[in-house]
Structure formats: C-alpha cells, structure tokens
Amino acid sequence: MSLDAGSNVSPDPQQAFLFADPAGHSLSPRMHRAAFAYAGLNGHxxxxxxxxxxxxEAVAGLRRQGVLGANLSLPHKETVVALLDDLSPAARAIGAVNTVIHRQGRLLGDNTDAPGLLQALSDAGYSWRKGAEVAVxxxxxxxxxxxxxAALGRQRVWILNRTRDRADELAAAWAGQGAEVEVRATDLHDLPWSRVSLIINASSAGLNAPEETPLPGFDFSLLPAGALVYDMVYKPDETRLMREARSAGVxxxxxxxxxxxxxxxxxxAWTGCDVPVEVYLQALNVGGAT
Structure with missing residues (x-):
C-alpha cells in the first residue's frame, strides 16, 4: 500500500514501541512519528x-488492542524469541528479532535489520563480488x-568478537543450519585482511563513546582497494572506527x-503502509534535509 502525504488521519489511535536498555539515545521515535504523520495515521x-x-512483561503488553508491535534493541534481540508465537523465516534463520508484529492477539517476530543492512550497503555503493570476504x-x-x-551475498564471513567463545557459538549455529556459505570465528591477527572487502561493525563499540573502537591500532592499509567499513553505530555520526578508516583512504x-x-x-509490517525511506532519512536530518 503506497500513500501520498496529506491523506486523512485515521480515527483510532495506534501504538508502537522500542524496548531497549538503554533507550534514551534512540532516534527511532523521531522516524516513526514522521512516518505516522506522512501516512495520515493516528499513531504514537x-x-x-x-x-x-x-x-x-513488556512483550505481553503488546497483545493489547490498539498496539501494533515493537522494535527490539540491545540486549533483547535474542532473548525475545522465546516469548513470541511465531517467527518469520528470516528471524528463524538469524536467531534474532528486531521487530515484533501484533496480529489479533498473536505476536510474530521478524528481522528487518538484515534487509535494511542489505539496502544500506547498496546505497553506499557496495557490490557483492565473487570471492570477496566479509569481517563481522x-x-x-x-x-x-x-x-x-553477507551470506545472502554469497560471501565468506569471518566473525571477530571480544569474547572468542561467543564468536565460536555464532559460527557453529550458522554451520548447524547446513548453510552453503562458509562462516568462521577467528582472531584479529589470523584473518586474511587483504581479501576482506567489507567490515561490518555489529558491536556496540563506539556507541555514544567517540574514542572507543572495536579495532584499536588496526592498519586499514591491509584492506584491498575499494573496501568499505560499515559501522552500524549511528551516534556519534563519525565514530573512531570510521575516522581511522577514512584517514587511511578507506x-x-x-x-x-x-x-x-x-x-x-x-x-x-505494522501498518501495511509503505512510507518512502526519504521520510525516515529526513527525520534523521540526512539525505538532503540537513
């Protein structure tokens, strides 16, 4: 369902939430309130x-009438799975949920992080090249x-984590699904950086901490030409990881x-309304609305 700005406002109030700890830093309310306004929906x-x-208790409250669902962030994306009635294929494969959808008293867990990341990488000009490798x-x-x-892009994946056991567990979980794409846990000095065309920071390192980085002292010149560093952290606008990569020409x-x-x-998924992504970007004061 596509909508034009200025459509009639619906009479029934609808609610959606973000559950996180902490939650005060989130920009999600700004985006979703803009989406409700654009779609002409009486929502909060x-x-x-x-x-x-x-x-x-918070998840149980999503079953109330008038509640559309919720987003999940740290530290709930994995633990929420056991509280839901069903999972989308993507959420089941990933083993994590960032979006809960309320449908007639039942709660469906989905994961919009993966397709959102895929589109963001495309916007950033990244192309999935055969033989390239990804460090998460x-x-x-x-x-x-x-x-x-990364697996959708048919890339070999290397997982780095401060606690190696957690990286091993994630790699083993992926292998346990019979995936064709190779996923390995490794250590910083054992990774073949000259073949890594994409680094994705999916840790909280740098979040509201400008001088924190998941790769202290890393030599970005080890990366091949055309490599991209994608930091999921969005506050601050430029993390130390990004700054050091850019200073090395990456x-x-x-x-x-x-x-x-x-x-x-x-x-x-909550409303059936496909609001243009530019509405969300404008709410974040990016994409031409700075």
Missing amino acids: YEARRVPAEGLA LGAGGAARAAVYT KAENGLGMLAHQARLAFC
Missing part, C-alpha cells in the same frame, strides 16, 4: 527502557543479521541508512 511511537528482567565485528543479535546479510559509512531502511520495513 515510544522508546521505553526495558531491563532484561522486565522484557517478558560482534556476536550478538545485530551480528547475526550481518552474517545473514570508505566508511555510519548506520543511519540501515536504521532508516529497517524502520521503513518495520512500519510497513
């Missing part, structure tokens, strides 16, 4: 700080979506594009 989006022990930094829910995205992008694309897909 609220970011709520939900600690781990409060997740079950992190091993949580966002990293699971990044591995899934292209780097933050996570705002992914944030906008995954929000668009979540909103469409």
Whole structure:
C-alpha cells in the first residue's frame, strides 16, 4: 500500500514501541512519528527502557488492542524469541528479532535489520563480488543479521568478537543450519585482511563513546582497494572506527541508512503502509534535509 502525504488521519489511535536498555539515545521515535504523520495515521511511537528482567512483561503488553508491535534493541534481540508465537523465516534463520508484529492477539517476530543492512550497503555503493570476504565485528543479535546479510551475498564471513567463545557459538549455529556459505570465528591477527572487502561493525563499540573502537591500532592499509567499513553505530555520526578508516583512504559509512531502511520495513509490517525511506532519512536530518 503506497500513500501520498496529506491523506486523512485515521480515527483510532495506534501504538508502537522500542524496548531497549538503554533507550534514551534512540532516534527511532523521531522516524516513526514522521512516518505516522506522512501516512495520515493516528499513531504514537515510544522508546521505553526495558531491563532484561522486565522484557517478558513488556512483550505481553503488546497483545493489547490498539498496539501494533515493537522494535527490539540491545540486549533483547535474542532473548525475545522465546516469548513470541511465531517467527518469520528470516528471524528463524538469524536467531534474532528486531521487530515484533501484533496480529489479533498473536505476536510474530521478524528481522528487518538484515534487509535494511542489505539496502544500506547498496546505497553506499557496495557490490557483492565473487570471492570477496566479509569481517563481522560482534556476536550478538545485530551480528547475526550481518552474517545473514553477507551470506545472502554469497560471501565468506569471518566473525571477530571480544569474547572468542561467543564468536565460536555464532559460527557453529550458522554451520548447524547446513548453510552453503562458509562462516568462521577467528582472531584479529589470523584473518586474511587483504581479501576482506567489507567490515561490518555489529558491536556496540563506539556507541555514544567517540574514542572507543572495536579495532584499536588496526592498519586499514591491509584492506584491498575499494573496501568499505560499515559501522552500524549511528551516534556519534563519525565514530573512531570510521575516522581511522577514512584517514587511511578507506570508505566508511555510519548506520543511519540501515536504521532508516529497517524502520521503513518495520512500519510497513505494522501498518501495511509503505512510507518512502526519504521520510525516515529526513527525520534523521540526512539525505538532503540537513
């Protein structure tokens, strides 16, 4: 369903939420409120700080009439799976949920991070080249979506994490699905960086901490020509990881594009309204609205 701006406002109020801990930094309310306004829907989006022990109660509340669903962020993307009635094929394959959809009292878990990342990488000019390899930094829910995205591009994936056991677990989980694409956990100095055309930071390193980086002291000149560093972190606008990559002549992008694309897909799943991604980007003061 496509909509033109200025359509009639619906009479019934609808609600959607973000459950995260912390939640105060989120830009999701800004985007979704703009989407409700553009679509002419009487809706409200609220970011709520939900600690781990409060997740079950918060998710149960999504079954109320008038609630469309919720987004999930750190630390809930994996633990929420056990609280839902069903999963989309993507969420089941990834093992993580970032979007819960309420349908007549039942809760469906979906993952819009992966297709959102795929579109953001395309916007950044990245092309999936045969034989290229991808390094994913992190091993949580966002990293699971990044591995899934890289696998869709038929790329060999290397997982780096501060805790090697978590990286091993993610690689083993992927192998356990019988995937054709090779996914391995590794350490910084064992990775063949000269073949890595894409680095995805799917960890929280750098989030609201400008001088924190998941790759301290890394030599970006090891990467091949045309490589891209994609940092899912979007606050600050330029992380230390991005700054150091750019200073070495490597292209780097933050996570705002992914944030906008995954929000668009979540909103469409909740409402059936496909609001243009430019609405979300404008709400973030990017894409020509700075």
